[in-house]
Amino acid sequence: MTTMKSDWHNSIFGIDCIEGMDTLLPEHSIDVIVTSPPYNIGIEYNSYNDNRPFEEYLSWIGLMVKSCHRVLKDTGSFFFNLGDRPSDEFRSLTIAKKVAESFKLQNTIHWVKSIAIPEKNLNIGHYKPVNSKRFLNNSHEYIFHFTKDRSVALDKLAIGVPYGDKSNIGRWKHAQQDLRGRGNQWFIPYETVKEKKLHPAMFPVKLPEMCIKLHGLDKNKPLVILDPFMGSGSTAIASKKLHCIFVGFEIDPKYLALAKEALK
Ligand SMILES: C[S@@+](CC[C@H](N)C(=O)[O-])C[C@H]1O[C@@H](n2cnc3c(N)ncnc32)[C@H](O)[C@@H]1O
Structure with missing residues (x-):
């Protein structure tokens, strides 16, 4: 594989992401963005304040997304992961609508973190307990797949799954092997963490891996x-x-050091 090496390739910069995208990254230089912004739900980060007035937070998301739009190729994909508080189920959708001022929503994926199918003797994954009689445990988050014009062809079989009913293999022109599209429910459990969590809001590595593979x-x-x-x-x-080549930004020096260490 060959590509022109740029000095920002394979780097994580310890600066604000809007400043970083605007000053370091050329227009149309990125194939895929996968990200999970702070959700503004009061998560205790090392330094970032995750409890800003919602309108201020929303305007900031809008600015950040405009910077993403500039650097993303016209054929690119922008995977935007968001989670809610169980008591505030429209929050993610309100934020996604803000993103849709710059991008078009091509797919909505549900990241399923925990599932129980007693009929199959299955009960796997973790979720945050909720201390309420009214609200259910939130065992999913969104991954909104935005593109510039909703016409990006995807490699669905790259994250395909075997057919449950094998008689479907060969039944249709597109079903020539034991692999079918996974659909928009992605079961990706967290690994059980025994020690203290090093970062309070990580997603599993499998999540960006599946997004990148799906883009193709x-x-x-x-x-x-x-x-x-x-x-x-x-x-x-x-x-x-x-x-692939990566680039990113992380404003907190502690998490930046963690990311650099993990990459080694
Ligand atoms: C939800 S976490 C991302 C977690 C990441 N997906 C992972 O798996 O570890 C959001 C991160 O954004 C960082 N952050 C907040 N504001 C930022 C900004 N303006 N520029 C860059 N990073 C920022 C926070 O310090 C936090 O680590």
Whole structure:
């Protein structure tokens, strides 16, 4: 694989992501953005204040997304992960509508963190307990897949699953192997953490890995992947695993050091 090496390739910068995107990244230089911004639900980060007035937070998301739009290629994908408080179920959708002022929503994916199917003797995954008689445990988050014009062709079988009913193999022109599209419910459990969590809001590395694969890898050229909110480095690790180039920003020195260490 060959590509022109730029000095910002395979780097995580310890600066604000809007400043970083606007000053360091050329227009149309990114193939895929995978990110999880702070959700503004009072998570206790090391330094970031996750409890801003909602309108202020929303305007900031709008500015950040405009910077993403400038650096993303017209053929690119922007995977935007958001979670809610169980008592505030429209929050993610309100934020997604803000993003939709700059991008078009091509797919809505549900990241399922925990599922119980007693009929199959199955009860797997973790979720945050909720201390309420009214609200259910929130065992999913959104991954909104935004593109510039809703016409990005995806590699669905790259994250495909075997057919449950094998008699479907060969039944249709597109069903020539034991692999079908996974759909928009992605079960990705957290690994059980026994020690103290190093970052309070990590996503599993498998999440960015699946997003990048779904967008589609290019055999001839490594994709360039951006995460404006790199946190512990999950997107960079996934990119490296898939032989892609990564770039990202993380404003907190403690998490930046964590991400750099994880990448080693
Ligand atoms: C939800 S976490 C991302 C977690 C990441 N996906 C992972 O798996 O570790 C959001 C991160 O954004 C960082 N952050 C907040 N404001 C930022 C800004 N303006 N620029 C860059 N990073 C920022 C926070 O310090 C936090 O680590």
